[in-house]
Amino acid sequence: MNRKSVMIFGVGSLQKSIIEHCKKKGLFIVGIDPDENAVCKDIVDSFEIVDGNDYDKTLNVAKKHNIQGLITAATDKPLVMMARIAKDLDLSFYTVETAQYSTDKYLMKQKFNEFNIPCAKGFIVNHETDIDVLKIDYPVIIKPRDNSGSRGVISCENLKALKKSIKETFKFTKKGNILVEEFIEGQEYSVESIHYKDKSHVIQITEKKTTKFPYNVELGHLQPASVTLRQKLDIEDVIIKIAKALGFENCASHTELKINSKGIKIIETSPRLGGDFISSTLVPLSTGVNMEDLLIDISIKKPLVNKYYLPKKNVNAAIIFFELKEGLIVDNVNLDEINDIKSIYAWSFDLKKGNKINKITSSLNRYGYAIVFNYQRKNLFSDINKINLILNKNINIK
Numbered sequence: 367m368n369r370k371s372v373m374i375f376g377v378g379s380l381q382k383s384i385i386e387h388c389k390k391k392g393l394f395i396v397g398i399d400p401d402e403n404a405v406c407k408d409i410v411d412s413f414e415i416v417d418g419n420d421y422d423k424t425l426n427v428a429k430k431h432n433i434q435g436l437i438t439a440a441t442d443k444p445l446v447m448m449a450r451i452a453k454d455l456d457l458s459f460y461t462v463e464t465a466q467y468s469t470d471k472y473l474m475k476q477k478f479n480e481f482n483i484p485c486a487k488g489f490i491v492n493h494e495t496d497i498d499v500l501k502i503d504y505p506v507i508i509k510p511r512d513n514s515g516s517r518g519v520i521s522c523e524n525l526k527a528l529k530k531s532i533k534e535t536f537k538f539t540k541k542g543n544i545l546v547e548e549f550i551e552g553q554e555y556s557v558e559s560i561h562y563k564d565k566s567h568v569i570q571i572t573e574k575k576t577t578k579f580p581y582n583v584e585l586g587h588l589q590p591a592s593v594t595l596r597q598k599l600d601i602e603d604v605i606i607k608i609a610k611a612l613g614f615e616n617c618a619s620h621t622e623l624k625i626n627s628k629g630i631k632i633i634e635t636s637p638r639l640g641g642d643f644i645s646s647t648l649v650p651l652s653t654g655v656n657m658e659d660l661l662i663d664i665s666i667k668k669p670l671v672n673k674y675y676l677p678k679k680n681v682n683a684a685i686i687f688f689e690l691k692e693g694l695i696v697d698n699v700n701l702d703e704i705n706d707i708k709s710i711y712a713w714s715f716d717l718k719k720g721n722k723i724n725k726i727t728s729s730l731n732r733y734g735y736a737i738v739f740n741y742q743r744k745n746l747f748s749d750i751n752k753i754n755l756i757l758n759k760n761i762n763i764k
Contacts, residue, residue, distance in 0.1 A: 443514075468612055516583045589652040736750075
């Protein structure tokens with residue numbers, strides 16, 4: 367085989383963009399997924415059904431295809447497995463320890479504290495009944511230590527709310543305990559970065575919009591974020607500290623934080639590309655930098671130079687996730703007017719006549735989005751308002 371081969375962990379819709387970029391680079395793509403009906407199984411060169419915990423089979427598949435790079439996008443689940451495979455095959459990746467600290471929110475918080483990185487205070491709860499004897503300052507956020515996509519993340523204003531919600535959060539963890547964190551006031555952001563040769567490069571800062579409490583699901587992302595130059599420099603400094611604390615190297619990172627009058631507080635981070643089309647679509651639209659291409663090159667040990675990180679343009683880009691009142695869709699859904707919006711880049715709506723509109727409780731049960739970009743921010747916001755008007759005009763709910 368003359369082409370370099372890469373293994374992609376996950377062959378679902380979240381990985382479609384990075385698979386397509388691997389194809390453009392002429393790489394031989396081995397995709398593994400536990401789902402025999404994985405959405406993108408037909409666009410990889412070789413598809414293997416592998417359980418997410420089956421290390422031996424994963425290693426055998428990697429050896430069979432002489433894998434020269436490992437990559438994934440928008441998921442934390444395979445990171446420890448990938449680090450172990452990379453260590454065995456001497457591939458470009460971060461260490462197993464980095465993967466372990468990055469996929470356990472409690473261990474991550476311990477590292478933040480060790481390196482004096484400002485973060486939300488938190489502690490472990492081992493059982494639902496523990497909250498009756500613990501002294502807790504409200505409000506708090508409860509979350510699984512070992513999950514992503516806002517699954518099981520719930521805000522609780524008091525003990526009554528905590529007792530009501532804690533069972534749901536326990537459903538989303540395999541650790542047997544959950545994390546209780548102080549609630550941090552302030553605007554939420556994410557930071558999209560690349561870490562290579564002991565240097566950290568912040569590519570873009572994203573401003574977030576989330577659902578109302580008790581759930582904290584992302585409903586929108588805007589680039590570039592409205593931050594001051596001082597805040598931007600402070601964010602870059604803290605990203606460097608995080609990379610040192612957790613050992614980020616040969617990877618991208620997606621870091622979530624809040625900014626208030628007291629400064630920056632880190633919520634969590636992960637050594638991977640951001641989901642929700644942040645890294646795959648918004649960053650290229652807003653900066654001209656393709657983080658997926660950079661990560662692919664890192665994985666196959668292709669040298670990067672500084673010009674690859676520099677923004678080539680400054681455009682406003684955003685994604686909005688549709689949120690409708692719970693009920694039934696009673697009319698035919700016809701949103702074709704969205705195509706006439708000047709700023710539109712892409713959109714999708716998954717509900718049909720008769721479908722029940724669910725409450726959005728995690729990123730997995732959202733049902734539609736629109737991606738827009740425009741050189742003028744006011745025009746971008748105007749077009750987002752038009753999209754929302756079209757959405758509500760063409761879908762009747764009872």
